[in-house]
Amino acid sequence: MRWVRYEGDGGAVFGIVEGDEVAEVSGSPFDEYERTGKRQALADVRLLIPFEPKTFYAAGVNYEEHVREAAVLLGREPDIPQKPDIGYRANNALISHGEAIVKPADSTERFQYEGELVVVIGKEAKHLSEEDALSCVLGYTIGNDVSERTWQAGDRTLWRAKNSDTFKPMGPWIETDVELDSLRTTVRINGEVVSDFATNNMVFGVETYISAMTRYLTLYPGDMIWMGTDGATQNMKVGDVCDVEISGIGTLSNPIASES
């Protein structure tokens, strides 16, 4: 099942994608819902971020090749994580499929994409074993963890390097039927492939993160976990279009705009 969120007549509504159409529901996939009977062409609706997240968790460094590439970039020794220490990003930065990523006026040219799998939590969970970890997952969407590498290397935290307004495109929808091991992430700039990796080739997988996290914290419906990216990344410039495709989920596409 594929969940979208879009502008309805009276504000944001959830809908279920069926072929080229979307069937509107009242309620939400995180709670109870009912079909309203209203249908529209998917192409005619304005997509929003697929949900308003509660806590925005991010694995950060979670692929070995990316750790090595990032270490070179930041002038440090590669430091492969030894345990799943989760981090955070911020909701102010979220934009939907199609919206513009705004490159700040004082950003350097090292303004880069990171294609990521996003885990969407559907049920409250604490103390889950790795075996049961996926029981709290509603589905998966796609994130672009846009990063200003100069700021990332120099600031004490990742606040502006990764959380400036518009730096977190997410969407286009939540896909509930996903086989993690079969996924492949492909990033394109203006149609040219710039990144391509097996999505589940993580240092610590989704099950490991969820189990480790819920030892100490409660996950709630609407929380999400961005799982990190692999490999080297390249610069994006104003006027480019960046697509992040994860096979079996969809394609998240966003143009790059200059700060007005």
Add this chain to the structure above:
Amino acid sequence: MRWVRYEGDGGAVFGIVEGDEVAEVSGSPFDEYERTGKRQALADVRLLIPFEPKTFYAAGVNYEEHVREAAVLLGREPDIPQKPDIGYRANNALISHGEAIVKPADSTERFQYEGELVVVIGKEAKHLSEEDALSCVLGYTIGNDVSERTWQAGDRTLWRAKNSDTFKPMGPWIETDVELDSLRTTVRINGEVVSDFATNNMVFGVETYISAMTRYLTLYPGDMIWMGTDGATQNMKVGDVCDVEISGIGTLSNPIASES
């Protein structure tokens, strides 16, 4: 004006403290509100966290003495921040005035308080100058940034050291009439003073943080900024009661309980 949030007949409601009483409102201080006419003794209501925050910002290290003490504790050189790089905490950890801070079964004895001023954002804001920064502030409350120091030193992020469930007591209310320079923070364990400092003796003040943050990000009503703590901190043990008082705001009090 002093805003509380508590269990009303039909769920959480906001109220205005007037003497020993609370006047219930419909709506919220972040939007529009109207008095319902219902009044109760403040002592009779069950206080909740004073609002459900959107993004949970935290200054982290923002007092010089605390930086020096923390450096000793973590076995590092003191590193006084050169600019206001904001960080994050997580909503799962929030509890209200009076609720128990639960010490995890595997926590070491280095389980400590941090008394902090909490800035509550009331209006959407971007590109604020330092001069205008406080125009987006609704008021202030009190936070206890509970920290497991062993985990803080060893984990890649602060996720469980500072964000395990119950590690972020906040309250008891939002005070809107505050003179920042006159505030004093005092922490007591079982009534004994263990920390005492001039609240506004920060490396970077509230105005500086808000102005720097809103250069890159939008602050929204319901966002909050925890401003850090000063000095050394001491261990709390199960059975203790930890009070954080900020003069002119109030006292946040929480017992320490063991994990069941």
